[in-house]
Amino acid sequence: MKQMRTDAIGYHHYHHADFINVRPEGSGDWLMILTHSPACFWIDGEEIPMPAHSLMIYTSDFPQKYTANGTGYLDDWLHFEPDEAEIQLMETLGIPINRPVSLGNVSSLSAMLRNMCYEFYSIHPNRQQTVNLYFSMMLYKINELMQTEYSDHVLSETAHSAHLLWIRESIFRWPEQDWNLDALAKEMHLSRSRFQHLYTETFGSTLTQDVINSRMQCARSLLRETDIPLEEVAYRCGYANSAHFSTLFKKMTGVTPKQYRSQKPE
Numbered sequence: 001m002k003q004m005r006t007d008a009i010g011y012h013h014y015h016h017a018d019f020i021n022v023r024p025e026g027s028g029d030w031l032m033i034l035t036h037s038p039a040c041f042w043i044d045g046e047e048i049p050m051p052a053h054s055l056m057i058y059t060s061d062f063p064q065k066y067t068a069n070g071t072g073y074l075d076d077w078l079h080f081e082p083d084e085a086e087i088q089l090m091e092t093l094g095i096p097i098n099r100p101v102s103l104g105n106v107s108s109l110s111a112m113l114r115n116m117c118y119e120f121y122s123i124h125p126n127r128q129q130t131v132n133l134y135f136s137m138m139l140y141k142i143n144e145l146m147q148t149e150y151s152d153h154v155l156s157e158t159a160h161s162a163h164l165l166w167i168r169e170s171i172f173r174w175p176e177q178d179w180n181l182d183a184l185a186k187e188m189h190l191s192r193s194r195f196q197h198l199y200t201e202t203f204g205s206t207l208t209q210d211v212i213n214s215r216m217q218c219a220r221s222l223l224r225e226t227d228i229p230l231e232e233v234a235y236r237c238g239y240a241n242s243a244h245f246s247t248l249f250k251k252m253t254g255v256t257p258k259q260y261r262s263q264k265p266e
Contacts, residue, residue, distance in 0.1 A: 004086055004132050005029075007079040009117040011110075012036070019073040023064040027079065031058040034076040034106055034113060038069035041100045048100060055109075055142060056100040057090075076113040080135070089136065093143040103145040107203065111165060112138050163188055164202050168210060175214035176238040181207055215239070216252050223261045230257050 007029050033056040041048045041056055042065040049069055050056075058064055060081070067073075082090070090097065103109070112134050119130045171179055184207070185195035199207050215237040222233045234245035250256050255263070 003128070004083050004135060005081040006116075006120055006128060006131050007081070009079075009113065009120050009131075010075075010077045011114045011117040013075060013077070015068060015073040017068050017071055017073070020067040021064065026058060026061040026064055029060050029079050029081050031064065032056070032078040032080070033058075033066070034109055036074040036076070036106070036110070037071055039066055039073060039075075039100075040069045041066045043099060050100045051102055053104055053106045054100050054102045055096075055106070057095065057097050059098055062098045076110055078113065078116070078135075086135070086139075089139055093139055094146065095139060095142055101146065103142070105145065105204070107165065108141055109138055109145070111169060112141070160188060160190075160198055161202060164199060167199075167207075168203060171207075171210050172214040172217070175211070175218045176236055178238070179207065179211045211238075212248070212252070216249065219245070219249055219257065220253075220260065223257055233257065 035050065035052055035054045035056075037052050039050050039052075039054065041050060042063075056066070116131045116134045119127045119134070124130065167184060170177075181195065182192055185192045188195060190198070196206065203210070205213075218237045219233055222228065222236060226233075228236075230246070231242045234240075234242040237245065239245035239248075246257055249260070253260060
């Protein structure tokens with residue numbers, strides 16, 4: 001069965017303010033661009049200025065012309081050839097093709113592209129399959145972002161963004177760990193207050209909120225998918241006290257862990 005072909009991936013590529021890319025006959029493959037700075041796209045001769053955190057997907061033979069817009073240009077990109085199922089999925093999810101769209105907050109998409117880049121330029125035997133799965137995830141996330149307003153928060157790209165992103169990813173990967181704010185601030189050579197400010201400014205949520213959310217996400221998964229005792233669920237989610245865990249779980253979900261498990265909600 002034919003699968004998506006990946007030709008090249010780029011993460012956080014920077015160009016100066018005079019950057020321009022012109023391909024009158026397209027690039028010969030599909031191109032996905034995720035901008036982190038203002039940009040201009042030309043569609044049928046019309047100039048379309050776009051804010052940072054925008055998405056553009058070109059088909060293989062669609063004319064390409066895009067430039068920086070008054071400042072340095074930063075983007076992530078993917079050259080690929082989708083299969084029929086992926087094209088159908090893009091249509092079903094209403095993903096815009098050959099026209100730019102502003103998404104507001106692209107931190108999750110950029111993180112996926114970074115991981116795709118890491119996998120693609122590796123010797124992992126399943127690297128292409130991994131890249132394909134990330135791509136499908138991106139399409140669903142794009143659909144979510146198109147339906148959600150992020151007017152209160154736009155990801156800030158700073159010198160600390162990559163490190164902060166790694167911390168946040170780690171929190172959701174390993175919720176059971178002791179995520180100590182002071183230790184993380186020291187790791188980044190920042191004061192406690194400065195770290196808190198940067199984290200909230202970057203993600204629109206506090207570190208404490210993300211730790212709780214990651215642990216509740218882990219708890220729901222364990223309660224749905226396993227029959228391990230509640231004490232073990234609490235421990236795997238980073239709580240030494242199962243009573244405290246149960247109280248917090250009910251506060252966050254409206255039901256106790258036992259009720260949640262018995263209901264087996266979707």
